[in-house]
Amino acid sequence: MFPAVSEAVAHRRRTASSEWISALAARWRRPFLIALGVTVGLRVVSELVALVSAYGVAFPHVVAHDPHTLIEVWNQWDTGFYLSIAAHGYPAARLTGAHAAGNPLFIAFGPLYPTAIRLVHRVTGTGLLLAGQLVSALSMVVAVAGLVHLAEKDEGHSRSGTTAMLLVAFPTAFFLLADYPDSMALALAVWAFIAVRNRYWVLAGLAAAGLFLTKYYLAIVVVALLVEVWEARSPGDHRARSRREPLLAAVAVVVPTLAAGVGWMVFCARRYGDALAFVHIQSRWGRHFAFPWTLVWRTGGDLIHLRFLDTSTASVMELFDSVTVVLLIGVAVYSYLRIRRSYGVMLGLAACAFTFQTILYSETREVLALFPFFIGGARWVDGHPWRERAVLACFLPASYFLISRFVTNHFAG
Numbered sequence: 001m002f003p004a005v006s007e008a009v010a011h012r013r014r015t016a017s018s019e020w021i022s023a024l025a026a027r028w029r030r031p032f033l034i035a036l037g038v039t040v041g042l043r044v045v046s047e048l049v050a051l052v053s054a055y056g057v058a059f060p061h062v063v064a065h066d067p068h069t070l071i072e073v074w075n076q077w078d079t080g081f082y083l084s085i086a087a088h089g090y091p092a093a094r095l096t097g098a099h100a101a102g103n104p105l106f107i108a109f110g111p112l113y114p115t116a117i118r119l120v121h122r123v124t125g126t127g128l129l130l131a132g133q134l135v136s137a138l139s140m141v142v143a144v145a146g147l148v149h150l151a152e153k154d155e156g157h158s159r160s161g162t163t164a165m166l167l168v169a170f171p172t173a174f175f176l177l178a179d180y181p182d183s184m185a186l187a188l189a190v191w192a193f194i195a196v197r198n199r200y201w202v203l204a205g206l207a208a209a210g211l212f213l214t215k216y217y218l219a220i221v222v223v224a225l226l227v228e229v230w231e232a233r234s235p236g237d238h239r240a241r242s243r244r245e246p247l248l249a250a251v252a253v254v255v256p257t258l259a260a261g262v263g264w265m266v267f268c269a270r271r272y273g274d275a276l277a278f279v280h281i282q283s284r285w286g287r288h289f290a291f292p293w294t295l296v297w298r299t300g301g302d303l304i305h306l307r308f309l310d311t312s313t314a315s316v317m318e319l320f321d322s323v324t325v326v327l328l329i330g331v332a333v334y335s336y337l338r339i340r341r342s343y344g345v346m347l348g349l350a351a352c353a354f355t356f357q358t359i360l361y362s363e364t365r366e367v368l369a370l371f372p373f374f375i376g377g378a379r380w381v382d383g384h385p386w387r388e389r390a391v392l393a394c395f396l397p398a399s400y401f402l403i404s405r406f407v408t409n410h411f412a413g
Helices: 002-065 079-088 104-108 112-124 128-155 157-169 182-197 201-214 216-231 240-272 277-285 292-304 317-338 341-355 363-369 372-381 385-407
Strands: none
Touching: 002 128, 002 157, 002 385, 079 104, 079 112, 079 128, 104 240, 104 277, 112 128, 112 182, 112 201, 128 157, 128 182, 128 372, 157 372, 157 385, 182 201, 182 216, 182 363, 201 216, 201 240, 216 240, 216 341, 240 277, 292 317, 317 341, 317 363, 317 372, 341 363, 341 372, 372 385
16 A cells, blocks of 8 residues: 555656646746747847958858858957956956056956856867857847746736847847857846746845846846845735845845955955955046036037047947937836836936946946846837837847947947
């Protein structure tokens, strides 16, 4: 009798496990299919634009002669920093205040993405450049799948597709597949919110810590996660355990990022003699703290007097970044009032990070990690075909223009 009981229990467990796997597959099949489709589609289209921009109509002959061109065409700008860190780590140099001796610019780039490149390089044996693009592609699939899942929960199936479409149509979306950490940052941000909304507080905290180690300023996401923790509390339940849970959840969300920040400051202090080296080095790009009206005055003057049309490296990007910041502020308010407060807080803090400085620099790329920006945009255009067409009519030519700039060694973000 006992063997029969044991066999019945084992059968029920196998059945329950099979049902759980089937339910999980059914829930995530659509998000991952969409993610895979848009990732492949973005790669094909952006690759074609890049090759035409770099080599003209002769690109088929160039690729046939050297297939590595398909990968090498993206080896521009910050790619060199990330690949060098992946290969050699952070070079030693000493900092004096906000100024550096030698070439410590590498400390401006977070360690998580180059660490992932190094790991993939060692496991697969591929070159560092290809390893970086593999990391970015995998991160994008994971990010878009999570984004579609979140958008489905908040907005429904139709708007989840629109959200993914707006993301891949955005002018700087090609950075998601280049050797840049934007797709990794997007994935960590999305899955931090998925974790916190499913009450996996520690996982949300670890994802937030990963965000800090990918892009330092994204530590602001911790505040948005705390808003989710607060709104997830159980109103009306006055038991002691219920009262403690929000506090314990907040600790679980905050501590990993705090630990990552302290650890990174210790590293910077030992390597460069300055615990805040990763902050001070921003001055090498002309970034200094300033109140928003300083930025408005400077940027407004550049736009009014058409100085953004100068031939300097990043001048034309000032127009793109200005429009992006204005849109970000609008979507932040809209998201806070109409979608989720945590989304509005996340976008609002990002807008503060972008505007409390003397210059705009790469904001059109940085918003790629701010997924509520695209959820809010999908809410605004969905059900209004003319809005969607107008947005795409602006996004797609701008995307072509920025890809062309990037692969021909002109600054694009």
